[in-house]
Amino acid sequence: MSVRHGLLALLAETPRHGYELKSEFERRTGATLNVGQVYTTLARLERDGAVVAGEPDVHGRSVHAITVEGLDELRRWFSTPVRREDRPRDELAIKLALAVDAPDVDVPAVLQTQRTDSLRALQDYTRLRQRADESGDLAWLLVLDLMMFQTEAEVRWLDHCEARLVRARHAAAPGPAVTPARTQVRS
Amino acid sequence: MTAVLELRGVSRSHGSGETAVRALATVSLQIRAGELVAVMGPSGSGKSTLLHLAGGLDTPSAGEVLVEGTALGGLSRKQLAQLRRRSVGYVFQDLNLVPALTAAENVALPRELDGVRARAARKEAFVALEEVGIGELADRFPDDMSGGQQQRVAIARALVGERRLVLADEPTGALDSTTGESVMALLRARCDAGAAGMLVTHDARHAAWADRIVFLRDGHVVDESVYVSPEAALSDTPR
Numbered sequence: 001m002s003v004r005h006g007l008l009a010l011l012a013e014t015p016r017h018g019y020e021l022k023s024e025f026e027r028r029t030g031a032t033l034n035v036g037q038v039y040t041t042l043a044r045l046e047r048d049g050a051v052v053a054g055e056p057d058v059h060g061r062s063v064h065a066i067t068v069e070g071l072d073e074l075r076r077w078f079s080t081p082v083r084r085e086d087r088p089r090d091e092l093a094i095k096l097a098l099a100v101d102a103p104d105v106d107v108p109a110v111l112q113t114q115r116t117d118s119l120r121a122l123q124d125y126t127r128l129r130q131r132a133d134e135s136g137d138l139a140w141l142l143v144l145d146l147m148m149f150q151t152e153a154e155v156r157w158l159d160h161c162e163a164r165l166v167r168a169r170h171a172a173a174p175g176p177a178v179t180p181a182r183t184q185v186r187s
Numbered sequence: 188m189t190a191v192l193e194l195r196g197v198s199r200s201h202g203s204g205e206t207a208v209r210a211l212a213t214v215s216l217q218i219r220a221g222e223l224v225a226v227m228g229p230s231g232s233g234k235s236t237l238l239h240l241a242g243g244l245d246t247p248s249a250g251e252v253l254v255e256g257t258a259l260g261g262l263s264r265k266q267l268a269q270l271r272r273r274s275v276g277y278v279f280q281d282l283n284l285v286p287a288l289t290a291a292e293n294v295a296l297p298r299e300l301d302g303v304r305a306r307a308a309r310k311e312a313f314v315a316l317e318e319v320g321i322g323e324l325a326d327r328f329p330d331d332m333s334g335g336q337q338q339r340v341a342i343a344r345a346l347v348g349e350r351r352l353v354l355a356d357e358p359t360g361a362l363d364s365t366t367g368e369s370v371m372a373l374l375r376a377r378c379d380a381g382a383a384g385m386l387v388t389h390d391a392r393h394a395a396w397a398d399r400i401v402f403l404r405d406g407h408v409v410d411e412s413v414y415v416s417p418e419a420a421l422s423d424t425p426r
Contacts, residue, residue: 112402116412122395123412130372148392155391159229 003041005077008070015065028139115158122151189256190217191352191383192241197250199236210236212406223384225394228403234387241385242275242354243267272301276345276353280360282337284329291325294344315343319373335366342373353384359393371396
């Protein structure tokens with residue numbers, strides 16, 4: 001996640017001080033930032049000539065403003081795609097890839113546990129989106145939409161994994177149908 | 188509080204002897220007023236069988252189905268038909284709207300069958316159509332409406348009167364995603380207003396509107412996902 005470019009985008013709207021940047025970033029994206037991360041990034045941006053800091057006010061807070069160099073960097077960021085290989089690896093894919101051949105792992109149970117958790121997340125997002133819809137918070141709605149699409153895709157992929165697993169077992173051992181193991185019923 | 192819908196150890200088998208196929212095996216489930224429960228599972232897992240049993244459209248091989256405390260097994264055919272009309276609303280993928288009747292007449296039909304006078308039934312139909320946001324289309328025929336509008340008529344018909352149990356089988360069927368979402372919002376709103384709902388769906392996005400998601404595999408309930416709002420989780424309020 002590019003905190004650097006996130007801060008530049010907010011400063012392109014209006015000069016702001018560090019704490020304001022943190023809270024505005026969090027409000028719009030749903031991601032959390034620690035204040036130390038904000039100030040370190042601001043110091044780097046200032047070093048690179050992308051922002052300038054004003055005189056500290058009575059509370060010791062400096063307002064930062066974007067420079068022409070900063071605006072150029074931001075423009076380049078917006079016009080460059082985020083490449084899939086630059087994103088963090090998916091732990092779930094790694095886990096399932098290893099589970100398939102690991103001894104004593106109940107893979108259908110792993111799939112079901114994950115599906116239940118992903119659906120719970122989807123239930124959360126659905127309610128958050130209802131609220132965001134009512135308040136007309138467009139930036140937050142876009143982020144929530146992405147989280148929902150990703151979670152939905154994950155659940156579909158889990159269904160697909162399960163179907164593949166059943167087919168693979170049928171092919172390996174022709175005979176009676178394979179029943180997925182029961183996971184514990186939660187109330 | 189009495190559950191609006193209760194299934195007690197319900198099983199359903201088709202055929203008999205060695206060729207018997209068990210569609211549903213000893214499922215117990217309760218849905219209270221204000222609750223929306225989604226049922227998910229692969230094809231043939233028993234989802235639709237569960238919904239048909241819940242609405243009295245099919246009879247269990249074992250176990251008991253209770254709607255608002257009344258055991259369906261103990262009712263005569265006439266009483267069962269009456270209970271279905273008065274207490275249960277159905278929304279199916281195949282809408283079953285009568286093409287020769289207007290939207291309002293379609294919605295009023297189950298009330299008129301129930302002995303409500305035509306004028307009163309029509310009034311109720313208008314209220315139900317208003318509730319789903321298409322009051323102005325009351326005099327249109329189904330063929331003159333879009334898929335989303337027809338689905339709203341079907342939902343209004345499921346909700347008209349005092350029905351407290353809404354059963355929906357893939358209600359967003361052929362609708363585009365935005366219209367599908369608005370159909371889900373309507374079902375949710377109806378449950379928030381005090382109805383109990385059961386939704387059969389393969390779509391995770393629609394199931395996410397529910398308070399609980401029940402997973403079926405080969406006729407068994409294998410898992411259940413319960414939504415706990417962050418506020419409820421923080422205050423540790425039992426649900």
